[in-house]
Every structure is written in structure tokens, then in C-alpha cells.
Amino acid sequence: MSLVSQRVTVSEHKKVQIAASNTLLEKRADALLVPCASRKSVQVTAGACAISLPNAPQREVETAWLSLLSALPPESPARSLYSGRGFHLARQAASATGAALYAVSAGLGLVAAEKIVPAYGITVGGRSRDSVASRVLGPFDVGAWWRAISGGPFATPLHELFTAGSVRPVLMALTQPYARMLAPVLDSLVDSDVVRLRIVGVNLKSILPQRLFAQILPYDERLDAIFPGTRADFPQRAIAHFASEGLSGGSIVDASEHQVWVENALAGHVRPERPERPRLSDDELMVLIERHLSPGSSVGRLLRVLRDEERVACEQARFSRLYRRAIERRAA
Numbered sequence: 001m002s003l004v005s006q007r008v009t010v011s012e013h014k015k016v017q018i019a020a021s022n023t024l025l026e027k028r029a030d031a032l033l034v035p036c037a038s039r040k041s042v043q044v045t046a047g048a049c050a051i052s053l054p055n056a057p058q059r060e061v062e063t064a065w066l067s068l069l070s071a072l073p074p075e076s077p078a079r080s081l082y083s084g085r086g087f088h089l090a091r092q093a094a095s096a097t098g099a100a101l102y103a104v105s106a107g108l109g110l111v112a113a114e115k116i117v118p119a120y121g122i123t124v125g126g127r128s129r130d131s132v133a134s135r136v137l138g139p140f141d142v143g144a145w146w147r148a149i150s151g152g153p154f155a156t157p158l159h160e161l162f163t164a165g166s167v168r169p170v171l172m173a174l175t176q177p178y179a180r181m182l183a184p185v186l187d188s189l190v191d192s193d194v195v196r197l198r199i200v201g202v203n204l205k206s207i208l209p210q211r212l213f214a215q216i217l218p219y220d221e222r223l224d225a226i227f228p229g230t231r232a233d234f235p236q237r238a239i240a241h242f243a244s245e246g247l248s249g250g251s252i253v254d255a256s257e258h259q260v261w262v263e264n265a266l267a268g269h270v271r272p273e274r275p276e277r278p279r280l281s282d283d284e285l286m287v288l289i290e291r292h293l294s295p296g297s298s299v300g301r302l303l304r305v306l307r308d309e310e311r312v313a314c315e316q317a318r319f320s321r322l323y324r325r326a327i328e329r330r331a332a
Contacts, residue, residue: 029247031101033161042119077114089240106178170196176202194215198215219262306319
């Protein structure tokens with residue numbers, strides 16, 4: 001590991017570990033919700049992916065997926081199934097604040113980190129083999145999809161996260177696809193639950209209902225100057241930063257005070273310049289991946305090679321899909 005990598009690792013550790021030696025750490029949040037990770041710690045078979053579903057109207061696809069879920073054998077706790085930097089940061093932030101960790105999953109619904117779940121592959125965006133939208137004939141209603149999977153065997157209803165009598169916040173990191181998926185159910189929360197939300201993400205006001213705007217914390221790309229990372233893990237970095245420093249005092253304050261805290265934390269920092277990298281087609285990326293693929297090559301290392309050596313752009317989820325395709329092609 002390079003000296004720079006060591007410094008970043010130490011910095012991240014300090015940001016998300018709050019008084020780790022204090023065994024009597026006061027609980028400062030009731031729950032922390034983050035998107036699940038496309039990267040899994042176990043191999044996912046095609047029979048547990050969206051590609052195994054029929055091309056049919058959405059209601060039929062929903063029924064087929066729920067039936068498939070009931071047949072899949074649970075393999076591991078959700079906290080160990082999902083891998084990648086973003087979910088790792090979420091685990092640390094939840095532990096540091098005493099919050100119960102939940103994964104927002106396009107396949108399982110809202111999943112408690114300790115829930116034993118099956119390995120699966122499904123997303124709500126794109127046209128890859130894992131995209132449920134690609135199986136639906138006609139328009140795809142992402143809110144209706146969430147309502148369907150929320151009745152599945154591994155899901156926890158959102159309203160159960162708001163402990164009766166508690167005023168502690170419920171922290172939520174969202175990407176835009178997941179914000180679209182959760183927007184209707186978030187809008188259905190009662191006012192006393194809404195005011196406890198602290199939400200981070202990119203351009204979420206264009207997606208979420210207006211009554212949630214006051215709960216969105218104003219993180220922006222200046223975060224990169226104090227907590228470096230990628231666009232893909234921005235929500236997780238933001239919620240980890242807020243959980244470790246914004247809630248470090250332990251006092252209960254309203255969302256407007258937390259918004260002021262975030263503005264002050266970012267003040268004086270300038271968004272670092274990001275290198276401009278060309279976007280390639282899947283076929284062009286496959287050529288580069290296969291060029292650098294070697295025995296023991298990890299997803300993370302190869303993605304860094306593409307970004308740092310080949311100087312091309314590729315989102316982590318897209319790269320993971322192409323990496324699996326390259327592995328399958330080589331095995332064949």
C-alpha cells in the first residue's frame with residue numbers, strides 16, 4: 001500500500017470511528033439506511049438474477065420475483081453479503097453511532113443488516129442482465145416495484161424504524177435511482193417521522209417530495225476536499241461524515257441546525273478538480289478489462305487500473321457487470 005493510500009485509509013478510519021474505545025457510547029441515531037451494493041461477497045448465479053425472470057407486464061414480473069425469493073436459500077447476513085467501500089463506510093458509521101443498519105435493496109426491500117438473506121442480482125436501472133426494468137413489458141413503475149418487494153420475506157417496513165417515543169434521527173443516504181424508488185413511501189410517513197429524517201445525496205430535490213426538502217443535508221462536492229472518494233460512494237461518504245462529526249455532540253437538534261452544521265463544515269473548502277475521462281462503450285471497456293485481467297485480479301484493482309492507467313470513466317456497478325462477463329467469457 002502506498003503512503004498516500006495509507007493516509008486516506010487512516011483519514012477514513014478517523015472520520016467514521018467515534019470514540020471507539022468508549023464502550024458506553026451513547027446511541028445518537030436510531031437507524032442508518034444506505035443503498036445495497038452491487039458487489040457481493042459470494043458468487044450470484046444467473047438463476048437468482050433478473051435475467052431469470054419472464055418478459056411480462058410488471059405485476060407478473062413482481063409475482064415471479066417474490067416467488068423466486070421464497071425459493072432461494074438464505075446464505076449470509078446482509079452486512080456480510082454486500083461488499084465495496086460504500087457499504088463498509090456505512091457499517092462503520094452505524095457502529096459508531098449505535099444506529100441499526102439497513103440496506104435499501106432493489107431485490108429484497110429494506111433489509112436489516114443482521115437478516116440472513118440469499119445471494120441475488122437485481123437493480124432498478126439500466127439495461128443489464130440485473131435490471132428488472134429490462135424484463136418489464138411496457139412502462140416500469142419503480143415505486144410500485146418497491147411496494148411489491150416490501151412485502152417480501154426479507155423486508156422490514158419503513159415505518160418500523162421510527163421507534164415510538166424516540167426523537168433520535170434516522171439517517172438516510174440515497175442515490176437518485178433509490179430516491180425515485182423510495183419517494184412514494186417516504187411521502188407516506190407521518191410528520192412526526194419525517195422531521196427525524198436526515199437525508200444525503202446528489203440533486204435529490206428534483207426527485208423527492210417537497211415536504212422532505214427540509215430534511216436534506218446540503219452536502220456537495222466540496223466534501224471531496226475533506227473526505228475523498230468517487231461519485232458512486234458520495235452518499236455513503238456524506239452520511240459517514242455527518243454521523244461521525246455532525247452527531248458527535250450527542251445532543252438532539254432539528255434538521256435546520258444540522259443543515260447549518262454541514263454548511264459550516266464545508267465552508268472554506270473547494271471542490272477538487274476531477275480528471276476528465278472519456279466514456280467508452282461496453283465493448284471497448286471489455287477489451288481493456290480482458291487486456292488487464294489476470295489470475296487473482298480483483299474488481300477494485302482492475303477498476304483502479306482503468307481509471308488511473310487507461311484514464312477512462314466507468315461507474316462501479318457497470319464495471320462489476322462487465323468484470324463478471326469477462327470472467328465468464330474467460331472460463332468458457
